[in-house]
Amino acid sequence: VLIDSHVNLHHHAFDADRAAVLAGARAAGVGRMVTICDRLDNLATIRAIAEAEPDIFASVGVHPHYAKDFPDLTAETLIALARSGKTVAIGETGLDQHYNHSPLGDQIRSFCAHIEAARATGLPLIVHTREADGLTGDLLTEMGGDGGLRILMHCYTSGMELARTAWGLGGYVSFSGIMTFKNATDVRAVAQAAPLDRVILETDCPYLAPVPHRGRRCEPAFVADVYSAFAQLRGIDVDALKRQVAENFFRLFSKVPR
Ligand SMILES: [Zn+2]
Numbered sequence: 001v002l003i004d005s006h007v008n009l010h011h012h013a014f015d016a017d018r019a020a021v022l023a024g025a026r027a028a029g030v031g032r033m034v035t036i037c038d039r040l041d042n043l044a045t046i047r048a049i050a051e052a053e054p055d056i057f058a059s060v061g062v063h064p065h066y067a068k069d070f071p072d073l074t075a076e077t078l079i080a081l082a083r084s085g086k087t088v089a090i091g092e093t094g095l096d097q098h099y100n101h102s103p104l105g106d107q108i109r110s111f112c113a114h115i116e117a118a119r120a121t122g123l124p125l126i127v128h129t130r131e132a133d134g135l136t137g138d139l140l141t142e143m144g145g146d147g148g149l150r151i152l153m154h155c156y157t158s159g160m161e162l163a164r165t166a167w168g169l170g171g172y173v174s175f176s177g178i179m180t181f182k183n184a185t186d187v188r189a190v191a192q193a194a195p196l197d198r199v200i201l202e203t204d205c206p207y208l209a210p211v212p213h214r215g216r217r218c219e220p221a222f223v224a225d226v227y228s229a230f231a232q233l234r235g236i237d238v239d240a241l242k243r244q245v246a247e248n249f250f251r252l253f254s255k256v257p258r
Helices: 020-025 040-052 066-068 075-081 104-121 133-144 161-167 185-193 221-233 238-252
Strands: 001-008 029-033 056-060 087-096 125-129 151-153 172-175 199-202
Touching: 001 199, 001 221, 001 238, 020 029, 020 125, 020 221, 020 238, 029 221, 040 075, 056 172, 056 238, 066 104, 075 104, 087 104, 087 133, 104 125, 104 133, 104 185, 125 133, 151 161, 161 172, 161 185, 172 185, 185 221, 199 221, 221 238
Parallel strands: 001 029, 029 056, 056 087, 087 125, 125 151, 151 172, 172 199
Antiparallel strands: none
16 A cells, blocks of 8 residues: 655645545555645645545644744644544644745744644654754754654655654654655655655655656655655665555554554
């Protein structure tokens, strides 16, 4: 079974043909998807998608881009929301100093609330980080250094050092279609170094369609191409990779039934 650990199914890019996209994913062998919460005012829509489908689960959180729109967000709010709606993870959260859509102070405040909520609930923390390696690593180490945090670095594009920090904290690193992009040498170097029992794969659809679909709308079915690229890079059998990633996924996302 293939697993797409990071899909944005509520995105308007899927409004016209969401059912067909899901059928395509299942036909490609995708057996589990986690649909990601980017804003709390989208949570009801996101949950409705998960509630309607046996193989789709949801996260709860606020993307760093939107941190400024939720100035009163607390860990308590996230913890309460995480009790319902097929919630299997906290996030996505983190720091994005590439776009800086929210001031850094807001991003840090929001990130810390999510970290606290992940610790309290025992749910995995889905971390988005872009051009913020040092600060992200420091916060995760400071608040998760005792082993009380289950970390997933999603759609990884950061450096080797931050990946090693995440692995050192018992965390996982997830690779997306970016791994197939010609210029993504650094991402492939991290994928090459990753302990196989800490690897998660995803599409982050509708963004970042892998080669050979690059430039088109991405769909969960395309996660098959991410699996192929990773297997080829590491010189391992794709069926063995499927088994390994499934094992990793169910270990990390322990609320998702096998
Ligand atoms: Zn992200």
